[in-house]
Amino acid sequence: MATQQDAQDLLRLLTVGRKIPMMQAMTQIKSLQAADLRSITQIAEAPVTTVQSALKDDKGARALQNACKAALKRGLAGPNKRAAPDAASSQPKRTKTDVFMTGPVEMTPQQLEKSLELPLCMDEERISKTVIETNRAPLVLAFAVELLRHTMPEQPLSSRLSLGQAIVSANSRSKAVSLGLDKGPSADEEGYGEGQPRVKVMGREIAVLKRGGYEWKGDEKVGGEKEHGTTSNDSDKPAPASTSETQPAIDSPPAEPQPTWTASAPITLKNSTFIARAHPLTTPSQRKPLMQSLLASIPHLQTATHNVWAYRVRPPRNAPFLTPVREQCDDDGETGAGDLVLRILRESGTVDTLVVLTRWYGGTMLGPDRWRLMRTCVEGVLGERMRRVGGEVRLGGEALWGLDLEALRGKGTGTATTKGTGTGTGVVGMPIHRPEGARGYLLRSFGSVPAEGEEAPPKKAKTQKALEAEREENLGLLLGALRIVFDSWADHLGAAELDRRAWGWYIAVRPDVEGGTAGWGAKGKVRLSDVLKLRRPPGN
Template sequence: MASTQISELLRFLSKDAKVPLAMAMAKTPELQKANLTNAEQISKTEIQSLEDIFKDKKVAKQVLNASKRACKKRAASPNTTPSSPKRPKSIDIRTETKPFEIEYSLRLLMPPADENKLQQIKVVTNRAPLVLAFAVGVLKYTMPEQPISSRLSLAQAVVSANSRAKAVSLGIENGQSAEEEGWGEGHPVLKVLGREIRVLKRWDYDPWHDKPSNISGAKKEVPSTIDFEDFLGRANVGSTETMPPLWGVDLEALRGSRGNSSTEAPRTNSTLPIFRPESARSYLLKAVTKSPESGSSSKPKRGAALQQESEEHVGYLLRAIDMVCSSWASDSDKEELDRRAWACYLRVRPDVQSGTRGWGEKGQVCLSDILKLRKGQ
């Protein structure tokens, strides 16, 4: 497929179908193989074909409906005025659920540090989910006070910034970003994996609030030996640099919700669009799969069994990253550890490991290669 066709397909998926850019980039090769390279071809296909590619009925239906709308617009008169885009959902920073329950539901389980087993594990993914995994992993050490909801939100903000930078380099995006137009003005800036992101402080949110005193009685599914700091963050770290829990602010969604023609960006807003932690977690679990080379049964897994296998292999990946970060954390400051984590990602990203040049194609990641990046290895 010519580069112009790739750009047009990505533009349709990200702009018209509202598919996250990282997902659009990952699914483009599969759409190519199915000969679905433009909106017209997609509009004529069966919904099941799209479900097989996107692995999500809602997204598949979203893409199919967008392709039909795009075809209708082309057939309509040039003077037809397109309808205004829907306002993206904003969230209230005041949670409606108990903080402990939120954090517990978002936790990412990691297996015990069995190095011999990890050395044999291989996963298949592409670059965006791997960036997400490294960001979540390093934030545990650079910002230990942050709960898992904040780590996931901040990590997704990094992925979004990287994806947009890649889109600009490919000519898919043009013009100034929301950040360059000033939509982030007034919000603090953090650097994660070398990427600056805007954040929102959650002053009224305490992840430790309402933690049951008797776990076995309050929540039977919670192990008595659970490490609360692993998903609630370290309470009272005692540093003057300690921040309250944070959200990563979605500046592009903020600009879209106010209209690109606005002449002035708002400095404050109590209901800002943020990168949802549950979406980031779901994306990670769907985008990291077991490599066929790691051994598999003849009968493919489906449903709950497939989900469990995915969670296990995401856990293996996070454990390997955690072992690397912890090996450098004791004698590295936060900035240095952040730089090392990014350098580690660059060494093991799928296109390097597989030897391919395709930016949207999945590749194999050997956890043994990640473990080699520990201090002293």
């Protein structure tokens, strides 16, 4: 089985042995990997036609295979080569992005998200006194990353960084064209993103790639835990996933089997517990007796802080053509929760179903994490119900990558280049914006300037380590200011309206630079006190 060491040996052979430029070598390696040629040994032993097919270059393929055979004879690769360090012992050292694979080497989703964590300081006194120096692009990225916590709370940090970088890339190219620094239509305008899903961030649509199989969760505990305030009485415990709760008959013929409630796994975070239940519903009038019966059969649900519900029901068979689906929801005091459940039902195309989402509040505000947990519960119960009745459902809320369409347009022999922050996704020809690059961009982009009325510090050269620490601290203060702003509006604006306003807020605080090409990439001051002024006024 090919290893990371094999990829490094192959890269060394191409760049050092054959004098091929690094970018071209990386492109060739990606092409070879797509043909399952991942090591010097595999290339040397493969039929020459296979290598030629991978590289689309007969002469180059023969030369590469001869070089691989020569390397094996010299003992530079193969079974007798010194073994690479044990993977377990070298794991802590290998935290950089693997340019040949799909991301950081051998990381679980939780490890990846942990490695991407950003600094955060919400001390308003410190924030209000801070003035930073930056150019406009990283400020857009910071706005996008914090905005997406509220508008797309199901997205992990890696996805938010990738989507934010996609917005920065699209905006930068549009600006370059308007200044005459670039010309021609963008890759998106030329159709390179055609057929891909699209999302809107800060008013701009971008093409995205679903991260199939990427299962990520935060600090919450799923299943195996008692709900908030439960007793040892088994009848008061929430039903685990894949179980049903028998429902008493509701005006149905006794000969027919009774429908049952399907329950998701309970999810607990900071003592707040969420669980969702679903039940067939054929007419809106059934909703009230169904819920009364549910609360009677599981009395513990009556102690919950919120019992949010939503349903969608097909129109009657004799209804006029184009009669819309009947739907309704209720927040039960959890503002926006009913709309979220109803939106998930629409996204999945679910009809004739009632969903009840229950929450026990644990005393600690969860912020936008609550939307992610609610979505997880509702999608879980819908998926379980569809599995049990033999149906299919397409669920929204998957983790996403922002596609690097400019890199896709600039691809060479069957694979995309690593232009900008994009790199391969594991899907041939579909480069993405890597979150590691976006995170690094943020960490190095926010310098310090003295606030008004303060004297500049003595001119003494700072060490690189001190500069990096200063920029990281400034980033934490900026993200803290943005979080305070978005949190103040989140419970009063829907996701679409919050997204619409975000660009205007960015315009209000972005650094002033010269017009035209003179201002391209130029830096200016941003007073974080101005960012705090974007908060929702008290009492509004």
